[in-house]
Amino acid sequence: MRLPARLLPVAALAAASALLTGCFTGADPSSAEGDGKRVRLAMMLPPRSGLSPLSDDAFKLSRWSTAETLVKLDAEGDARPALATKWQQNGRTWTFEIRDGVTFHDGTELTAEAVVDSLTKAATASPKPRILDGVELTVRAEGDKVTVTTGTEDPLVPQRLSSPQLSILAAKAYDGKTVNPVGAGTGPFELTKVNGTSSATLDRYDDYWGGKAKSPGIDVKFVPDGTARAAALRSGEADIVEAVPVSQAAVLDQDLITEVPMPRTNTLYLNTGKGVFKDAGLRAAAREAIDAKSIVEGVYEGRADVAEGLLGPALPWAAELRSPVKRARAGDPSGESITIGTFTDRAELPEVAAALQQQLQKAGFKVKLDIREYANIESDALAGEFDAFILSRATVLDSGDPAAYLYSDFGSDGSFNLSQLADKTVDAALGKASEAKAGETRRKAVIEAEAAVLATDAAVPMLHERVIQGDAAGVTGAAHDPRERELVTVDTYVK
Missing domain, CATH: 3.10.105.10 (Dipeptide-binding Protein; Domain 3)
Incomplete structure (x- = not known):
């Protein structure tokens, strides 16, 4: 039986806090330029597939605003423009217009051919991304447009293309045996370093098509232990904490947690x-x-x-x-x-x-x-x-x-x-x-x-x-997304 949070032993809380000591001792957050400090983020699950977007790790790339898709969803679940600006359906075929002026983090340009390359890699992967289970999909470039054709008429093609598992990455991401998203996205933050299942570092990408991010970067730590994540918020060692356990929520400052x-x-x-x-x-x-x-x-x-x-x-x-x-x-x-x-x-x-x-x-x-x-x-x-x-x-x-x-x-x-x-x-x-x-x-x-x-x-x-999310007092603009696709956005920063 679960003990009430207020009865958890003090020693257990101290031990959990010790697990986080030194976790966020990378760049000095106070020395960063821009509107705020670097965002220190404690996440629940470590990468399972080397942050390949063809796996569930894609949702991490999305939550860090480093990889983007052709389409995004609004609160109602309707499709809205992202890397594609508009689209139309003709039977089994959908035509998407690709946004101008977008560059990947390696400096290469987003083109219709680059989109086709990413989507074709996903559609022909084994196993396929979950969003394409049972879906026959072919993609081709027509000038600055991309056509997507399905085996049967599908009214949800734009919604499917919003899945983080269908993120559009630079050609270099596909050079190896596995997809490597480091330096290959289009978002406001560039993934610059991944330390296995322990941490990741992202820096602001100043040429982002949607405007300069308010934070100079994100320092991610993977902290599977829920008590340790809560301790990181309480001690001030993390700015944003994913998935605070119910058992820990009661012992935290209630102004610092949001139930989504x-x-x-x-x-x-x-x-x-x-x-x-x-x-x-x-x-x-x-x-x-x-x-x-x-x-x-x-x-x-x-x-x-x-x-x-x-x-x-x-x-x-x-x-x-x-x-x-x-x-x-x-x-x-x-x-x-x-x-x-x-x-x-x-x-x-x-x-x-x-x-x-x-x-x-x-x-x-x-x-x-x-x-x-x-x-x-x-x-x-x-x-x-x-x-x-x-x-x-x-x-x-x-x-x-x-x-x-x-x-x-x-x-x-x-x-x-x-x-x-x-x-x-x-x-x-x-x-x-x-x-x-x-x-x-x-x-x-x-x-x-x-x-x-x-x-x-x-x-x-x-x-x-x-899900209970912890945001430190200085955090502004953190996303609280029921679909767990957004977390740190272009508007997120730490005062």
Whole structure:
């Protein structure tokens, strides 16, 4: 059981602080020129693939504002210009106009050919970047324009091209066996040095097309230990700290932390294919038995949002478009035995499982828990071996669009259908959402698909998670991005 943050031993906090001593002893931040000091950044996860943009490391390059994409997303998830200034669709082909006056950090010019080179490397990589799974994509240059053609008509091509995994890098990045982003981006900060999995250094790129950055540079340290990251903020050794653990948030100055709603929902998936929850009335009984508010307050110490649907406050349009859902009447669960599975990799989930066990037993169910490491339980969950499964699930994948998540998790042929759901009404709604044009039309179709899923009680959304970011008192302009694509931007500096 987690100790309240205020009861953590002083010795543990001192030890964590010691882990950070000397971590940011590079350039003297007070000697830097410009509007502010260098930004000292403590990040949670070290690079896993040498900062290759074709991996999840791409999100680090994006958060440091060193690598950029043709398109970026606004708060609504709509595509906006970045390295491309405009685009248009003609069936399976999209044409993008490339921004003039952009140079890579090695001084070479951004051209249509350079864009084609980067995107072709991604499209032909093995394995492909996740955003291109199942997507057939070819790219060619036509003067100062780039055409992107897909195997089937795809309304989300601009959103796909916003993924950090499709960052545009200089030709030199592709000279070796792996993609090397050092000195090869187009952003306001140039990646100049990477020290394995311990640190990275970025300096301001004064020829940035979008204007001079306010900070002279970024000094990154990778600090996997959450207590150590919190200690770095408390001691003043870091200016911006990623992912402060819930257990540490209470012992920090509350003015220094920001809780950012994440597009991640903690959901109880109910097996509709066999067992107790094949009965819609018993699924309804389980839904009515769950007190999500007490889980938010008890397990997450109030630092999460009670779910009203599958899509949470990180997608602000969802609540605006959502209407009440008509559901089945609850049956009598007395004496019904169920097994709930979850995993240990996310620290809160076993605690959530214990709370659910008590709530469902109070309603009349007999509840057994099966808790393992994720690698050892995923195959059983996908095979429908549990009556119910607790999962913390990202609801917006790389394109910034929730339709893919809904289809994967609730389509009758979805690849991650833990509920074993096969419902014609749901499939029709998911199909409509998948084919809808981007923008308001697609958002409305997505909410209709969400409603169709919720009406089945195949999934009971409980809460939406938040990530806690620490910004020191002198930090100005740090991004608080639910999609975790931005952190230090051209406008970020330390006074």
